[in-house]
Amino acid sequence: QINLPVICQYVDYLVNQQNVKNVFVNGTTGEGLSLSIQERKHLAEEWMCQGKDKLDHVIIHVGALSLPESQELARHAAAIGAGGIAVIAPFFFKPTNKGELVSLLQKVASEAPDVPFYYYHIPALTGVKIRVEELLEGIKERIPTFQGVKFSDTDLLDLAQCIHKNEAQQLEFLYGVDEQLLGALAVGANGAVGSTYNYLGRQTNLMLEAFAKADLALAQKYQFLTGEFLSFVIKLGFGVAQTKAVMTFVSGIPMGPPRLPLLGASEEFTATAKAKLDSIVWPDGD
Numbered sequence: 025q026i027n028l029p030v031i032c033q034y035v036d037y038l039v040n041q042q043n044v045k046n047v048f049v050n051g052t053t054g055e056g057l058s059l060s061i062q063e064r065k066h067l068a069e070e071w072m073c074q075g076k077d078k079l080d081h082v083i084i085h086v087g088a089l090s091l092p093e094s095q096e097l098a099r100h101a102a103a104i105g106a107g108g109i110a111v112i113a114p115f116f117f118k119p120t121n122k123g124e125l126v127s128l129l130q131k132v133a134s135e136a137p138d139v140p141f142y143y144y145h146i147p148a149l150t151g152v153k154i155r156v157e158e159l160l161e162g163i164k165e166r167i168p169t170f171q172g173v174k175f176s177d178t179d180l181l182d183l184a185q186c187i188h189k190n191e192a193q194q195l196e197f198l199y200g201v202d203e204q205l206l207g208a209l210a211v212g213a214n215g216a217v218g219s220t221y222n223y224l225g226r227q228t229n230l231m232l233e234a235f236a237k238a239d240l241a242l243a244q245k246y247q248f249l250t251g252e253f254l255s256f257v258i259k260l261g262f263g264v265a266q267t268k269a270v271m272t273f274v275s276g277i278p279m280g281p282p283r284l285p286l287l288g289a290s291e292e293f294t295a296t297a298k299a300k301l302d303s304i305v306w307p308d309g310d
Contacts (some may be wrong), residue, residue, distance in 0.1 A: 026063050027280055028070045032245050035074045036274050042225030046081040046215075047071060048110070048174070052146065053219040053267055056085050057112075058283045065100050072104045080107075083217075087112035087144060091128065095135045102136035109133075110142040110174055113152035122158050126166055133167045140171035146200065147177055157185040164193060174217050176200030180207055187212035187236055202228075203254045205245040209235050219267045223274040224250060227306055245307045260293055269294045270301070 038044040049071045050056030050064050059067070068084045074232035075082055084106045086097035094111060094231055101109045111132050119125035133141040147153045156173055163170050172195040175183050187197055202218035205228070231246035257266065268279040269289035281288035 026067060027278075028270070030277060030279075031067075031070045033073045033277055034275075035071070035078055037277060038222070038225065039078050041275070042221070042223070043229045044221055044225040045079050046083075047075065047079060047093060048072070048083045048085065048217045050085045051110075051174075051217070052149065052176075053222070053264055054085075054278065055264060055283055055286075057088070058286075061088075061096065064097060068101060068106070069104055071251065072106065076206065082106055083108035083110055083142065085110045085112065085144060086132065089114050089116055090133060094132045098132050098135040098139075102139045106123075106136075106139060107188075108140040108142055108171060109136055109145045112144040112146060113148040113150045113154075115152065118150070118152050119154070121281050122154055125152070125154055125159060125162060129163075130166050133169055139169060141167055141169040142172050142174055142196070142198070143170075144174045145177055146174075155179075157182050157189065159260070160186055160190055160195075161229075173194030174198045174200055175208075175213070176217075178204060180204070180211055183208060184211040203247075203251045205250075206231065206235065206243055209243075219264075220250060220254070222267075222271045224253075227308075230306075230308060242307060247307060249304050253301055253304060257293075257297050260296060265289045266293055266297070270297055274301070275299050 049068055050059065054207060057066060071082055084101040086094055086096040086101055086109045088097065096110055111129055113119055119128060129143060143159065145156050145285060156175065173186065174195055178201055183197060196215055197213045198215040198217045199205055199213040200217050202220040205216050227246055231243050234246065235244035263286065265282040265286050266289045268282060272279045
């Protein structure tokens, strides 16, 4: 079951301990696609309520397998004042070309005509491999609120071409593969959405600061250490359930188990991952 009372503590932790002031609600890490429509609405409302005057931006993922449900979630997000909405491509009956995908995105975006709209590109999970470079061509004419892409793919060539071709439109490219963020920044990504920022947000912000100051050596240290931890836990089997376990022991906030078909992280994983994370010495001495 969803645990609404924990979100107040969660917001304060992100802001005060991780210097994270923007959140992406009901996405992959939040198991949005495993929740009922009502649960997703309750969570969105709670994040908006608890984040008031504390968070800068709340983007709510409203994608669903059913177009009417996605439209309902978009209307709801607009009604509660969301700073943005995002939509993942449906992954059972999949769009097979740009025309189909843009038509679907337009149908959702039009239900929240005053809310910035993002396409959530994550082909490893959706199986929808339409290149974003192709998707973006002419999309502003179809979707005037189109603001950018949550780009959760390792194809940095596609990302680079998107940024290169759309510089004049000032779109936002929020990168979603945490272990490659520095590479994405180098080709022009201007934001990041990822699971590790729940518990490594402070270190990632320091990496962003180093990159902004052109201190590439320091930025690399942070990226390499994040990669060292992720490489270690991926070999153990690392997914949403394990992310919840890591977040729980780092923050002290009980994130709870995942929903079936996912199974909770083992005690062995949790102990091993904690020992590894504790062993890492970050450049700031932590």
